[in-house]
Amino acid sequence: MSAVVGQGAPIEDPAKIKVETPFRRFCSEFAESKLALGGLIVISIIIVVAILAPFISPQDPYDLAVLDIMDGRLEPGEKSGDGSITYWLGTDDQGRDMLSGIMYGLRISLTVGAGSAFIACMVGASLGLAAAYAGGKTDSIIMRIVDLQLSFPSILVALMILAFLGKSVTNVVIAIVVVEWAYYARTVRGTALVERRREYIEAAECLALPRYRILFRHLLPNCLPPLIVIGTMQVARAIALEATLSFLGLGVPITEPSLGLLIANGYEYMLSGKYWISFYPGIALLVTIVAINLVGDQLRDVLNPRLQK
Amino acid sequence: MRNSIRNAALVAASVVVAGLPAAKAQTLNMGVGSPVTSLDPHYHQLSPNNAVSDMIFDKLVSTDSAARNIPGLAESWRAVGPTTWEFKLRPNVTFHNGNAFTAEDVVFTIQRLPNVPNSPSSYAAYARPIVRMEIVDPLTIRFHTAQPYPLMPLDMTNVRILDSETHANAATEDFNSGRVAIGTGPWRVVNHRSGDRIEFARNDNYWGDKPAFERVNYRMVTNDATRTASLLSGDLDVIDQVPTSDLARLRRDPNINVTETVGLRLVFLGLDHLRAADENSPQITDNDGRPLGRNPLQDVRVRRALSIAIDRKAIAERVMEGAATPSGQFLPPGTYSHVPGLEAPEFNADAARRLLAEAGYPNGFRITLSGPNDRYINDSRIIQAVGQMWTRIGVRTAVEAQTWSTFVGRAGRQEFSSFLIGWGSNPDGSHPLRNILATYSRDRGWGASNRGRFSNAEVDALLTESLSELDNEKREQLLIRAQRIAAEQVAVIPLHIQTNIWASRRGFTHQARVDELTRAQDTRPAAAR
Numbered sequence: 129m130s131a132v133v134g135q136g137a138p139i140e141d142p143a144k145i146k147v148e149t150p151f152r153r154f155c156s157e158f159a160e161s162k163l164a165l166g167g168l169i170v171i172s173i174i175i176v177v178a179i180l181a182p183f184i185s186p187q188d189p190y191d192l193a194v195l196d197i198m199d200g201r202l203e204p205g206e207k208s209g210d211g212s213i214t215y216w217l218g219t220d221d222q223g224r225d226m227l228s229g230i231m232y233g234l235r236i237s238l239t240v241g242a243g244s245a246f247i248a249c250m251v252g253a254s255l256g257l258a259a260a261y262a263g264g265k266t267d268s269i270i271m272r273i274v275d276l277q278l279s280f281p282s283i284l285v286a287l288m289i290l291a292f293l294g295k296s297v298t299n300v301v302i303a304i305v306v307v308e309w310a311y312y313a314r315t316v317r318g319t320a321l322v323e324r325r326r327e328y329i330e331a332a333e334c335l336a337l338p339r340y341r342i343l344f345r346h347l348l349p350n351c352l353p354p355l356i357v358i359g360t361m362q363v364a365r366a367i368a369l370e371a372t373l374s375f376l377g378l379g380v381p382i383t384e385p386s387l388g389l390l391i392a393n394g395y396e397y398m399l400s401g402k403y404w405i406s407f408y409p410g411i412a413l414l415v416t417i418v419a420i421n422l423v424g425d426q427l428r429d430v431l432n433p434r435l436q437k
Numbered sequence: 438m439r440n441s442i443r444n445a446a447l448v449a450a451s452v453v454v455a456g457l458p459a460a461k462a463q464t465l466n467m468g469v470g471s472p473v474t475s476l477d478p479h480y481h482q483l484s485p486n487n488a489v490s491d492m493i494f495d496k497l498v499s500t501d502s503a504a505r506n507i508p509g510l511a512e513s514w515r516a517v518g519p520t521t522w523e524f525k526l527r528p529n530v531t532f533h534n535g536n537a538f539t540a541e542d543v544v545f546t547i548q549r550l551p552n553v554p555n556s557p558s559s560y561a562a563y564a565r566p567i568v569r570m571e572i573v574d575p576l577t578i579r580f581h582t583a584q585p586y587p588l589m590p591l592d593m594t595n596v597r598i599l600d601s602e603t604h605a606n607a608a609t610e611d612f613n614s615g616r617v618a619i620g621t622g623p624w625r626v627v628n629h630r631s632g633d634r635i636e637f638a639r640n641d642n643y644w645g646d647k648p649a650f651e652r653v654n655y656r657m658v659t660n661d662a663t664r665t666a667s668l669l670s671g672d673l674d675v676i677d678q679v680p681t682s683d684l685a686r687l688r689r690d691p692n693i694n695v696t697e698t699v700g701l702r703l704v705f706l707g708l709d710h711l712r713a714a715d716e717n718s719p720q721i722t723d724n725d726g727r728p729l730g731r732n733p734l735q736d737v738r739v740r741r742a743l744s745i746a747i748d749r750k751a752i753a754e755r756v757m758e759g760a761a762t763p764s765g766q767f768l769p770p771g772t773y774s775h776v777p778g779l780e781a782p783e784f785n786a787d788a789a790r791r792l793l794a795e796a797g798y799p800n801g802f803r804i805t806l807s808g809p810n811d812r813y814i815n816d817s818r819i820i821q822a823v824g825q826m827w828t829r830i831g832v833r834t835a836v837e838a839q840t841w842s843t844f845v846g847r848a849g850r851q852e853f854s855s856f857l858i859g860w861g862s863n864p865d866g867s868h869p870l871r872n873i874l875a876t877y878s879r880d881r882g883w884g885a886s887n888r889g890r891f892s893n894a895e896v897d898a899l900l901t902e903s904l905s906e907l908d909n910e911k912r913e914q915l916l917i918r919a920q921r922i923a924a925e926q927v928a929v930i931p932l933h934i935q936t937n938i939w940a941s942r943r944g945f946t947h948q949a950r951v952d953e954l955t956r957a958q959d960t961r962p963a964a965a966r
Contacts, residue, residue, distance in 0.1 A: 192821070192828040192836075197748075200755045221756070222821050377810065382817055383824065383836045396682045399665055 167422030252312025494620030774866030801831025
């Protein structure tokens, strides 16, 4: 777009004139921030690595039979005892290849992060819509629950839930959903309250369409932009929360570490100079969360009508 | 702004305090890794509690750093008849409040042992053998037992003596508040903040060696990294349970003094002996995850295979970083009733696979190995390492680590097929035999910690015989025979005996003890160099 303006030359070839669809405009506006574009590329790479981990990682870090305690705490770049693998990022205390550990750890982080954000979004959006559309008592009850939920520190709520349910990956997802649905509910309700007074809803109501159809086919699509923005941010939050819970020893089993548990495993060795056990998973976690946040920030700018030029 | 001024003032104040070396040298700052749960010496049998009790109170029979009996509040003791022990008490001993110590106090103490409400791990067992107490004169007492009882002096090393007057109606809470934390020991309690710190002042009227410091600040620092960092920064002068990950670094540091000794705590794997050969063990399946229909752990060949599949040297060197000695039995060499010639089982994966095949499991099976993650040194790392080694001989192992409180409850309900646990022994084979290897019996008080429910009639018979044998050499032979049978039967899979490690800053020396107790009287200023 800027190139066209800069050259100032009229474009003659009609085949080259792109029709400006909303999606195209969205893409070009998104690409205006090189940082966000970079973030998107990083996320794509991370997702590909996570999906392909079983095929491209040097070792299956969850198979106890291939780990060797004698290879424990090797420095980055050292070879395994039998010379079959070079540990480019070193090994942890169990002789687990850090590179493989990080690839598999990303799988868990992304699955838990995206999965729990998705479920929280479904639950939160439905309740938010219901609150906005029904109003009155329903609205009050749902929103007071949201207020209550938001007044507790999320890590505390998650710890209580895991203490009650016991530790497992499924329970971590449940804990994150319980912690996060309120954000979606509040966002969607705010937007929906504005939208439901619009004429198209009135029209739909005049046609006596069933309520669920008005809610999900008419109201929801018009609440999507803020939902997408908050969804992206919450994925990053969910990943961080999963890492925190695993770091505290409440998440994944110790033989199948996620990034948080890998960091926890190396934490005790920080004082003894064996930095790599915590450092590299920490970097991987940091890069993932920063990249998602960059994309989320740009999405917010692009999708916010008030910032529209 | 306001905050920064206050911070500056705090920094200035701490600089002034630090600048007073004379005052600082009189206070000893100790950091211990496990919390003390009570100041009542008869409430909870736990090493951290016993350490603090040893600072406030005294026992009739004390123990030196190698856990040998030495005179405490009793100057001497002997068996005056087959069922009678006589203790001659130390004269001119007073409690912190000035009350004199006499035989009355001993009688009161023994009577209190079974009557401490809600005790999570009672001292009552030490009172049980005594059927009658006889005060011969104020400084002589006799204990009468129903049967000959050779363990009396050893039992008395666990009983801290209270004052019959001060403690007449004292409840555990009164000890914890510090109000009646009054004994004959080298330290007086000044302040107790439960789970955080205990402050002591020296008892200047102490009958024994006078401690070198006027005050002790005894702090519970449960986070390993924090404890090490506080030592390095000078906040603490002595720490215990030095994390193995920091060991190499601390040994190199010229300002740090590391003292260590092989301890009395064996870390071992318990196995499910409860389910019969034709029953399912709760956490064992075939390779497809279906019930096996039998308990392979009932076959001694399987137990032996699991034992020799473990490379104990690798665990001691790589996981424990040298702070452990591979062992095949509960007691370290040199202690009474150590089984001579019983070495740690030799690692041999091929032989282990052959044994499994012989037992009818050529393709192995699946098992879950459980363990605590906050109780023993590197506990969760050890079970992962064992998991690797078992998986390599075809016994596919899932590893499950949990907090101690959850773990020990489940182990006590026999919910595990295999689990890692530890046992800190008294230096006498009867102690692990009676608690771990004897058939579980609530009535006899046997097998209290026999969570795998191992049971062997021969072991029980030898133990029974030893408990009424007064001749120390004959008794030792009985205990050795019983322990040897248990080892041949692979009652448990012994891994290693922990090394107890303390680290102190330059200027302090700490005497390492085999019984793990961290006591202020064991720290002395180092001789000036």
